[in-house]
Amino acid sequence: MIEDNRPSIGVAVIVVKDQKILIGEDRRKGKNIFGVPGGHWENKETLKECSVREVKEESGIVCQNPQLVSVYDFFREDKSKNYVSIGMKTDYVSGKPKNLVEEGRLNWEWYTIEDALKLNLFPADRILIQRYLSGVIYE
Numbered sequence: 031m032i033e034d035n036r037p038s039i040g041v042a043v044i045v046v047k048d049q050k051i052l053i054g055e056d057r058r059k060g061k062n063i064f065g066v067p068g069g070h071w072e073n074k075e076t077l078k079e080c081s082v083r084e085v086k087e088e089s090g091i092v093c094q095n096p097q098l099v100s101v102y103d104f105f106r107e108d109k110s111k112n113y114v115s116i117g118m119k120t121d122y123v124s125g126k127p128k129n130l131v132e133e134g135r136l137n138w139e140w141y142t143i144e145d146a147l148k149l150n151l152f153p154a155d156r157i158l159i160q161r162y163l164s165g166v167i168y169e
Contacts, residue, residue, distance in 0.1 A: 054135030090128030
């Protein structure tokens, strides 16, 4: 089998509810890193479908109206791999955050953007939140 050295494409999603955003805590590998819901873009789905699916899978939250905010490329040293992170913004519809251990992030909470930026955020998610603050949304 040939190893796939191509970059992976991930989707990171800002979910907005009452002017707050959904942030979870990742305690894998002994690190307390915070971030928005997200995951890998799968074949045969649109970016918008991926955004809604990943939010539901990771947090149990139902969202709608995904909109493009950011495209960011970076190298993950822990995985020795390049990534492209597609940053989306969605609107909250329903649900209470659930700790779905198999998905990795726990302790989901709603944060003001100012409070979220004070957390030890995953670097790509920090950039997404900062770009969201610019107010630019792509259709």
